[in-house]
Amino acid sequence: QSVLTQPPSASGTPGQRVTISCSGSSSNIGSNYVYWYQQLPGTAPKLLIYRNNQRPSGVPDRFSGSKSGTSASLAISGLRSEDEADYYCAAWDDSLSGKVFGTGTKVTVL
Amino acid sequence: EVQLIESGGGLVKPGGSLRLSCAASGFSFNNYDMNWVRQAPGKGLEWVSSISSSGAYKYYADSVKGRFTISRDNAKNSLYLQMNSLRAEDTAVYYCVRDDYGGPGVWGQGTLVTVSS
Numbered sequence: 476q477s478v479l480t481q482p483p484s485a486s487g488t489p490g491q492r493v494t495i496s497c498s499g500s501s502s503n504i505g506s507n508y509v510y511w512y513q514q515l516p517g518t519a520p521k522l523l524i525y526r527n528n529q530r531p532s533g534v535p536d537r538f539s540g541s542k543s544g545t546s547a548s549l550a551i552s553g554l555r556s557e558d559e560a561d562y563y564c565a566a567w568d569d570s571l572s573g574k575v576f577g578t579g580t581k582v583t584v585l
Numbered sequence: 586e587v588q589l590i591e592s593g594g595g596l597v598k599p600g601g602s603l604r605l606s607c608a609a610s611g612f613s614f615n616n617y618d619m620n621w622v623r624q625a626p627g628k629g630l631e632w633v634s635s636i637s638s639s640g641a642y643k644y645y646a647d648s649v650k651g652r653f654t655i656s657r658d659n660a661k662n663s664l665y666l667q668m669n670s671l672r673a674e675d676t677a678v679y680y681c682v683r684d685d686y687g688g689p690g691v692w693g694q695g696t697l698v699t700v701s702s
Contacts, residue, residue: 508686510686510689512689519680521692522690522691525688563630565688572644573635574644576630
């Protein structure tokens with residue numbers, strides 16, 4: 476079972492801002508970097524945010540990440556229809572000596 | 586262009602074995618840590634195993650420890666996952682993933698493993 480908790484769903488209308496939370500503990504988010512992934516239907520996940528708030532080249536600046544204590548957030552501003560996807564957070568867990576993923580959040584554009 | 590191409594998936598009976606391969610191209614494979622991540626049908630992502638760039642360090646999820654073995658051949662630019670004592674709950678798409686910036690970065694397209702009698 477996942478040790479990082481995300482809301483199962485989030486939604487917004489085009490142009491709105493949507494925020495997804497990722498709750499962990501001191502052994503993962505609290506002491507390590509957070510990564511975010513976007514998985515479009517039927518495709519492999521794609522890295523959106525690395526090291527809490529950095530975007531790889533090619534990722535629009537509409538996507539932003541933040542971290543505070545044992546929680547992290549992904550914000551999507553100016554929501555577009557092509558943002559409809561599943562989003563996952565991930566981090567290293569010191570107690571498990573392994574990587575952990577969040578439970579995943581399905582974003583729907585209304 | 587960076588490419589990760591998985592192979593070796595298929596249908597196997599419970600208790601059986603399977604070896605997955607991942608062929609890497611377009612980058613210096615021996616400079617990167619690598620991972621296997623899986624996704625059961627309709628479910629979320631689950632980290633399976635990681636291996637350091639030299640192969641010296643290996644890590645496993647508790648769910649596969651003692652049954653799966655990760656390895657790599659830097660001369661062949663290839664990553665492997667030997668899966669033994671397979672169970673129905675191992676049924677999933679298995680992704681080969683390159684570490685970037687300290688975490689899973691570039692993903693392959695995945696290979697489906699089905700464990701069923």
